[in-house]
Amino acid sequence: MAAADxxxxxxxxxxxxxxxIEIGGxxxxxxxxxxxxxxxxxxxxxxxYLATSGRHLVPTRWQSSAELTYEFIADMxxxxxxxxxxxxxxxxxSLFMFILVANLLGLFPYFFTVTSHIIVTFAxxxxxxxxxxVYGLARHGFGFFKLFAPSGVPAILIPLVAMIxxxxxxxxxxxxxxxxxxxxxxxxxxxxxFAGFIVSLGALGGxxxxxxxxxxxxxxxxxxxxxxxxxLQAYVFAILTCMYLNDALHPGH
Amino acid sequence: xxxxxxxxxxGETGPRNDRKGDxxxxxxxxxxxxxxxxxxxxxxxxxxxxxxxxxxxxxGYGQAFKLSSxxxxxxxxGIAVGWxxxxxAGTSPWGLIVFxxxxxxxxxxxxxxxxxxxxxxxxxxxGAGPKDLK
Numbered sequence: 001m002a003a004a005d006x007x008x009x010x011x012x013x014x015x016x017x018x019x020x021i022e023i024g025g026x027x028x029x030x031x032x033x034x035x036x037x038x039x040x041x042x043x044x045x046x047x048x049y050l051a052t053s054g055r056h057l058v059p060t061r062w063q064s065s066a067e068l069t070y071e072f073i074a075d076m077x078x079x080x081x082x083x084x085x086x087x088x089x090x091x092x093x094s095l096f097m098f099i100l101v102a103n104l105l106g107l108f109p110y111f112f113t114v115t116s117h118i119i120v121t122f123a124x125x126x127x128x129x130x131x132x133x134v135y136g137l138a139r140h141g142f143g144f145f146k147l148f149a150p151s152g153v154p155a156i157l158i159p160l161v162a163m164i165x166x167x168x169x170x171x172x173x174x175x176x177x178x179x180x181x182x183x184x185x186x187x188x189x190x191x192x193x194f195a196g197f198i199v200s201l202g203a204l205g206g207x208x209x210x211x212x213x214x215x216x217x218x219x220x221x222x223x224x225x226x227x228x229x230x231x232l233q234a235y236v237f238a239i240l241t242c243m244y245l246n247d248a249l250h251p252g253h
Numbered sequence: 254x255x256x257x258x259x260x261x262x263x264g265e266t267g268p269r270n271d272r273k274g275d276x277x278x279x280x281x282x283x284x285x286x287x288x289x290x291x292x293x294x295x296x297x298x299x300x301x302x303x304x305x306x307x308x309x310x311x312x313g314y315g316q317a318f319k320l321s322s323x324x325x326x327x328x329x330x331g332i333a334v335g336w337x338x339x340x341x342a343g344t345s346p347w348g349l350i351v352f353x354x355x356x357x358x359x360x361x362x363x364x365x366x367x368x369x370x371x372x373x374x375x376x377x378x379x380g381a382g383p384k385d386l387k
Binding site for chain 2: 163164165167168170171172174175178179182183232
């Protein structure tokens with residue numbers, strides 16, 4: 001297994017059961033994925049709790065960073081969904097913090113990246129679309145379906161256009177989840193492959209060690225890029241959530 | 254803001270608003286508005302920059318990734334819906350064929366939308382044609 005670790009860039013995504021639990025034939029084990037989700041929630045909560053516990057009028061660095069995150073999301077939500085959108089603030093903010101912290105935690109060596117599994121990101125995006133659907137239907141009733149029939153389209157074309165719009169709507173959670181998952185997966189695999197080059201080149205000795213400097217530089221650069229990607233993906237997920245929520249708040253106008 | 258404490262001579266930050274008269278409040282209010290205005294002037298630029306760099310580190314790669322994921326999502330959902338229709342109604346293979354085509358159309362629509370060439374679902378873009386009418 002030790003030899004396989006080196007050459008197998010997929011190994012980091014394996015799910016291991018920590019506490020096997022099985023209820024009614026379903027496998028509900030507490031896995032390393034679950035562990036890191038718990039860690040993510042704890043880290044995010046601890047950061048916000050500790051950073052805001054002082055409540056200084058002139059914020060400390062920690063408090064200032066927490067306020068910065070808060071205002072960043074609040075502004076984003078207000079810009080894209082209007083002031084009415086602020087009722088979804090806790091939802092969007094939790095999503096953003098969860099994804100951001102999960103992405104950043106995944107960058108630590110030997111840590112598991114929760115968001116590199118499509119089922120996790122898909123669950124998150126289905127949650128978003130579910131909120132959009134339920135809230136849109138509850139608030140606008142049948143009027144919500146105006147979303148699928150854009151105005152200015154000839155009556156004959158309405159069924160076809162509506163069908164396309166429905167498929168387009170349904171594809172949102174898919175593209176939302178695929179984007180987050182694929183970015184994290186691809187980044188971590190690239191990182192692992194380049195890091196693997198260092199080890200295998202270094203094992204050659206002499207010239208190999210000198211050559212290993214190149215992938216080392218690359219790995220450092222990619223790690224920096226990955227930090228950026230981790231933040232950007234959380235941002236993208238949050239802003240798309242805001243835009244979808246805007247549809248639920250103001251359909252068809 | 255820290256520099257503003259100098260001329261006052263008070264050196265206090267918060268409470269002075271309450272203690273001193275309206276002039277100070279007005280002054281602060283005016284400064285805050287000026288700051289807000291100058292921030293707002295910079296804001297659109299910043300947002301645009303972030304949009305360009307949205308999905309990835311380098312702009313081109315991010316853009317390509319975003320658009321391809323949109324397109325693939327449309328096709329995949331089309332296939333899934335078609336397969337389910339077939340499965341439920343027993344119309345194989347017609348549901349799959351029809352919804353695959355619809356999925357392609359939806360994928361193209363997604364791409365155009367995410368590239369900003371077609372107005373989004375609810376939000377009519379400025380100058381985006383027929384959808385503005387409503």
